[in-house]
Amino acid sequence: MIRLRVNGEPLALDLDPMTPLVDLLRRDLGLTGAKAVCREGFCGACTVHVDGEPRLACLTPAGLVDGREVVTIEGLGRNAPPSVAPVDDAALPTALQRAMLEEDAVQCGMCFPGMVMALAPVLEAEPSMDREAIRRAMTGNLCRCTGYERILDAAVLALRPQQEAAE
Amino acid sequence: MPPANSSAESRRLLTPATIPAALEAQAAGARLLAGGTWLMRSALRDEPLTGAFASLHAIPALSRLDLTPEAAEIGAAVTHARLAEALAGIPELAPLAVAAGASANPGVRRAATLGGNLCATEFPAADLACALLALEADVDLERLSGPGRVYMAQFLARREALLPGALVAGVRIPRRAGRLGAHVRLPLRKAGDYPVAIVSLTAEVADGRLSRPVIAVGSVEPVARRWAELEAALDGVSLDPAAGASAAAGLLSSFSPREGIEAPGWYRAEVLPALVRRALAALEASA
Amino acid sequence: MSAPDPAAHVLDLPRRDARDKLTGATRYTVDRMGAGALHAAILRATGPAGRIVTLDLAPALSMPGVRGVAAAADAPGLHGIGVADHPLFARGHVRQPGEPLAAVAADTLDQARAALKAIVVEIDPDPACLTLDEAVAPGARLVHPDWRDYATLVEGGNRRDNIAWEARVDRGEVDAAFADPTMRIVESAYEVGRQSHVPFEPRAAVARWEDGRVHLECSTQAPWTVRRVTAEVMGIAPSQVRVTVPPVGGGFGLKFDCSIEPIAAILARKTGRAVALELSRAEEAASCLCRENARIRISSAIDPQGHIAARDAEVLMDCGAYGGEQVFLTTMTAHTLGGNYRLGAVRLVTKAVYTNTPPNGAFRACNGVYCTFALERHTDEICAQLGLDPLEFRRANVVGDGDIGATGQVFRGNVLGEMLERMEDASVPVLPALSGTLPDGRLYGRARTVGTWFVFVGPSSATVHLHDDGSATLVTAGVEIGSGSMAQGLPQIVAAQLGIAPDKVVVRQADTDASGLDMGVGGGRTTVSLGAASLEACAAVRAQLLEAAAEMLQTPASGLILRDGRAEIAASPGAGVPIPELVGRIQASLGPVAGHGAFTAPGEPAMPGCTAGHFIEAIDIPVHAVHEAEIALDPDTGHVEVLAYRVVQDVGLALNPRAVRGQIQGGVAQGLGYALHEEITHDAAGAIRQTGFETYRIPGALDVPRVEAILHEGGPSIGPLGIKGAGEVPILNVPAAIACAVANAGGVRVGALPLTPPRVLALLRGRGGRD
Numbered sequence A: 001m002i003r004l005r006v007n008g009e010p011l012a013l014d015l016d017p018m019t020p021l022v023d024l025l026r027r028d029l030g031l032t033g034a035k036a037v038c039r040e041g042f043c044g045a046c047t048v049h050v051d052g053e054p055r056l057a058c059l060t061p062a063g064l065v066d067g068r069e070v071v072t073i074e075g076l077g078r079n080a081p082p083s084v085a086p087v088d089d090a091a092l093p094t095a096l097q098r099a100m101l102e103e104d105a106v107q108c109g110m111c112f113p114g115m116v117m118a119l120a121p122v123l124e125a126e127p128s129m130d131r132e133a134i135r136r137a138m139t140g141n142l143c144r145c146t147g148y149e150r151i152l153d154a155a156v157l158a159l160r161p162q163q164e165a166a167e
Numbered sequence B: 001m002p003p004a005n006s007s008a009e010s011r012r013l014l015t016p017a018t019i020p021a022a023l024e025a026q027a028a029g030a031r032l033l034a035g036g037t038w039l040m041r042s043a044l045r046d047e048p049l050t051g052a053f054a055s056l057h058a059i060p061a062l063s064r065l066d067l068t069p070e071a072a073e074i075g076a077a078v079t080h081a082r083l084a085e086a087l088a089g090i091p092e093l094a095p096l097a098v099a100a101g102a103s104a105n106p107g108v109r110r111a112a113t114l115g116g117n118l119c120a121t122e123f124p125a126a127d128l129a130c131a132l133l134a135l136e137a138d139v140d141l142e143r144l145s146g147p148g149r150v151y152m153a154q155f156l157a158r159r160e161a162l163l164p165g166a167l168v169a170g171v172r173i174p175r176r177a178g179r180l181g182a183h184v185r186l187p188l189r190k191a192g193d194y195p196v197a198i199v200s201l202t203a204e205v206a207d208g209r210l211s212r213p214v215i216a217v218g219s220v221e222p223v224a225r226r227w228a229e230l231e232a233a234l235d236g237v238s239l240d241p242a243a244g245a246s247a248a249a250g251l252l253s254s255f256s257p258r259e260g261i262e263a264p265g266w267y268r269a270e271v272l273p274a275l276v277r278r279a280l281a282a283l284e285a286s287a
Numbered sequence C: 001m002s003a004p005d006p007a008a009h010v011l012d013l014p015r016r017d018a019r020d021k022l023t024g025a026t027r028y029t030v031d032r033m034g035a036g037a038l039h040a041a042i043l044r045a046t047g048p049a050g051r052i053v054t055l056d057l058a059p060a061l062s063m064p065g066v067r068g069v070a071a072a073a074d075a076p077g078l079h080g081i082g083v084a085d086h087p088l089f090a091r092g093h094v095r096q097p098g099e100p101l102a103a104v105a106a107d108t109l110d111q112a113r114a115a116l117k118a119i120v121v122e123i124d125p126d127p128a129c130l131t132l133d134e135a136v137a138p139g140a141r142l143v144h145p146d147w148r149d150y151a152t153l154v155e156g157g158n159r160r161d162n163i164a165w166e167a168r169v170d171r172g173e174v175d176a177a178f179a180d181p182t183m184r185i186v187e188s189a190y191e192v193g194r195q196s197h198v199p200f201e202p203r204a205a206v207a208r209w210e211d212g213r214v215h216l217e218c219s220t221q222a223p224w225t226v227r228r229v230t231a232e233v234m235g236i237a238p239s240q241v242r243v244t245v246p247p248v249g250g251g252f253g254l255k256f257d258c259s260i261e262p263i264a265a266i267l268a269r270k271t272g273r274a275v276a277l278e279l280s281r282a283e284e285a286a287s288c289l290c291r292e293n294a295r296i297r298i299s300s301a302i303d304p305q306g307h308i309a310a311r312d313a314e315v316l317m318d319c320g321a322y323g324g325e326q327v328f329l330t331t332m333t334a335h336t337l338g339g340n341y342r343l344g345a346v347r348l349v350t351k352a353v354y355t356n357t358p359p360n361g362a363f364r365a366c367n368g369v370y371c372t373f374a375l376e377r378h379t380d381e382i383c384a385q386l387g388l389d390p391l392e393f394r395r396a397n398v399v400g401d402g403d404i405g406a407t408g409q410v411f412r413g414n415v416l417g418e419m420l421e422r423m424e425d426a427s428v429p430v431l432p433a434l435s436g437t438l439p440d441g442r443l444y445g446r447a448r449t450v451g452t453w454f455v456f457v458g459p460s461s462a463t464v465h466l467h468d469d470g471s472a473t474l475v476t477a478g479v480e481i482g483s484g485s486m487a488q489g490l491p492q493i494v495a496a497q498l499g500i501a502p503d504k505v506v507v508r509q510a511d512t513d514a515s516g517l518d519m520g521v522g523g524g525r526t527t528v529s530l531g532a533a534s535l536e537a538c539a540a541v542r543a544q545l546l547e548a549a550a551e552m553l554q555t556p557a558s559g560l561i562l563r564d565g566r567a568e569i570a571a572s573p574g575a576g577v578p579i580p581e582l583v584g585r586i587q588a589s590l591g592p593v594a595g596h597g598a599f600t601a602p603g604e605p606a607m608p609g610c611t612a613g614h615f616i617e618a619i620d621i622p623v624h625a626v627h628e629a630e631i632a633l634d635p636d637t638g639h640v641e642v643l644a645y646r647v648v649q650d651v652g653l654a655l656n657p658r659a660v661r662g663q664i665q666g667g668v669a670q671g672l673g674y675a676l677h678e679e680i681t682h683d684a685a686g687a688i689r690q691t692g693f694e695t696y697r698i699p700g701a702l703d704v705p706r707v708e709a710i711l712h713e714g715g716p717s718i719g720p721l722g723i724k725g726a727g728e729v730p731i732l733n734v735p736a737a738i739a740c741a742v743a744n745a746g747g748v749r750v751g752a753l754p755l756t757p758p759r760v761l762a763l764l765r766g767r768g769g770r771d
């Protein structure tokens, strides 16, 4: 039995402990926001948070998240489980997502949940990051559509209020 | 939904709390599981992932990271990310810090462990293994019969024989004041892919001269190894990146570089002089 | 009534699908595979060629969880483009590694995969042709010994032996020009590898058999093609197939063909259950309908004035084991390799060649990307050998107003010439000369290249319903694959035409049961063809609205305009009637308000008699591009870094300039992948060796620079509002610009792609670029 919390909800699941976490989420919980694109740790599209830290859900055995707190893109920035706090249509939960919307960064969209999950905590932890540092932080998140610049623009935009305040 | 996985019943994950418990589990047939970044890709290599697994994450001794003036003692379950953070700015440990901080990508570095990097025997491009070779680390092994310590070079050369029935507990890196180091890797993109060749180097630098250089080469052959001919050629000579590169260029014939999908063997060898030049330049910059 | 001014349609409208894509709420086809569906897996051949001696499916049927199996007997029809040569499952013979032999549907994917192993297969291997050289060698073993028996769907292509299709252009006296002693002759040869699309959503389909019909929910760019091909191979009526398309997680041309969908359909029919089929990443990579590998030989006769008196070229395109798109794409050589420059006389021979390798397909600016690479490298080689300035040569020779193209079509406007000038004005290079050495010791190179692509027009239909709440519904078979055409371009057009806000335009998800015929989303055609059909549909709606408004406002329709949700008297703003009220009135008297529009290629004339085997003799909407790359080359390792990249793109009218710039940035990134990183090689059995992200290296954030883009407007276009397709062309000249810049930097002759570090280092060290 694997006991964990997913987006705030306590769960107990009886399943193969070597199942990749991404399959537990997508197949068993219907949380399809994390994408299983490469399944070998190179693309980052399956990134979720385990105890607050971005993790590659394709390489994480379900058994290793026993007793841990998992947050997926569906639960990001929400204080309560989505069933309790329904999606607020007006606001996106993080500054990064709002900036991505504003910069028209999205194309096919498959990489974005992982991109957001990987970048949002990094930006929060290091609000002084410059564009090149953000670029390096994106090494594990590939995108086939956009050529990355809009995503960088959005990350820079998301940090601007804090950077201006710090000046 | 029907059962998701037909092998569900046959796969088990144990979480031993001590080294002996892990060794017991291993003796009973369990495979050791550290960060899982190598093991979880088994299916892609057409290797079935079946049976029992023993995770090392709950064993406190494997997560230690002790820095004393004499040595750095690092547990096998320490992740790349933690290593890079803890070792940042320590000149004599620079090769390991760079290796841990520049390999793979941030997500992998948060999961992948030092022990896994040393024990993924089929993986030729291991950054940490190469850096530890240049740092002349020792590897601490644990078996049911008791602990043991082997030189890194020996460990790498004889891994396949040493590992069955054993667990890597960690490494001990001697800290020698005055020694400097560098780790230079060459992925084909800017970052994110495996390095096609690695040069890790440590040496004492005094009066602009190198002494007792230790030079490790990774990813060129199936297992990282020291470049003894170049070590001999550079011992006692002045620290001159260009001269070092030309010395390296004359000593390439000792390699039997591996062919790979991503790069031909000749390429791995031919870039080595440039990597030696960069490593010496990094040494010069830190001196 | 006056139609709205084109400028009224221009807007940086944000994407309506972005919010859900940013919160993980969007459900692509791969996110719809749960909920009671069976899971399918495909058994594939391992060797490249052989006779199927045994294929015993019975053992699979008794494996746990198995509900159905399928093989060749279930799919009697052959499909293809130009030539119907392709069975869904190998029939009698295997012609490629990875060819589908059978498929299994089971309760779980693991059960389906386990059952594949139970199928008994025995194949008696045949010798195989794995390369273009082997396939065209005299006496080569035929990939399709029975090629004569295949139905030809289009006439005119020369077919023989392993040549699936040959297209030719013969205009003017080529041999005479080459024999003329006053001419300088320059000859070049090039070779390029395959490129894999790597859409982040692999090909996937969920099929249900409902009321005697199959409903396919799938990740495709071309729902009507899936409808037709599924019916063809299953031997059922096209009307028995319904295709709906959820948001598509990237296509880039891969999903312009129908490939796996009929397998899901057959299994759904046989099991009576919903069947989900999703290719694993390794399967997707190994069976990718790649941009084809090709060989190009090109020679030019340059007259004493520095003009191209004659050009003679041959292109061999590897179609793999089945003709597919390559048959059609032989047409494109005339407009890509034969395009851009004024040619006195021209001979182009393009052959789609069968080999025993995985079949290729369509990829963003298909044929164009490598033909532009070959053309522009050849152009630079002409300049180098004749001592001409490459920029001057281009200025002097690009097609201008009234010039004719390879097939004799007349070009209008000095578009390329003006674009070259704009690039000249925009360029602020790192070093003044085209080559040099940077302070850090790396070699510097710069190059500027031209390219010509087109909009793949063709049939589209649209219906617009206007409702009494002031909203409209647009019904088409258009698919949102990420480019924004459906999320931005089309609603902008409908909104501007009807005077309502874009967010009041509901865009119906593609459904072949609801829409008319459509060629699919690809070839840069969506905003043009679907846009034209939508415009026409809106015109019918406008006519009804304005007629009713004219009566209500007692003003002639010609004096009315639709804006801000109202029909107003143009001369006295504020005087008018809200659209909902108008619609309500019309509903009450005539019924609901709707309009229909249709579009297809108008057909641009070519010079009669100079082409053979061509599907398109002249291009209806030419699209030009000028690119400039500045690179730094590491002489020790062969690594190429792109220092700066500039694009001037012929966009006609930029409907959503910000979205166009997004397409340019992304298209250039994909082109850089093909130019520098993405390599496909084959193993001894002809199978693709790069089966995952570890070995197939798409560019990362650190590998792509910010692209400076200039949108060149005003080039003539028959597209609606003067629009041209903007999503496909950005990739067109990237390998050309990079290869020419690398050649300049290294002082080497670049003859092959991709320019991976090992290939570049080999070139620099004088060992050719092919190992």
Ligand SMILES: Cc1cc2nc3c(=O)[nH]c(=O)nc-3n(C[C@H](O)[C@H](O)[C@H](O)COP(=O)(O)OP(=O)(O)OC[C@H]3O[C@@H](n4cnc5c(N)ncnc54)[C@H](O)[C@@H]3O)c2cc1C
Residues within 6 Å of the ligand: A040, A041, A042, B031, B032, B033, B034, B035, B036, B037, B038, B039, B040, B056, B076, B077, B102, B103, B104, B105, B108, B111, B112, B113, B114, B115, B116, B117, B118, B119, B120, B121, B125, B126, B127, B128, B163, B166, B167, B168, B169, B192, B193, B194, B195
């Ligand atoms: C996308 C990606 C990129 C990568 N890029 C790089 C790179 O640039 N450079 C690089 O060096 N590596 C790279 N790697 C490889 C990565 O470093 C290894 O996968 C990792 O080090 C393995 O560590 P792990 O903790 O995940 O090991 P696991 O996968 O848990 O285990 C690996 C093997 O080691 C054994 N093992 C683990 N710990 C012990 C122990 N303490 N004692 C005995 N046996 C043990 C396991 O049984 C298993 O056989 C990359 C990996 C990925 C996924």
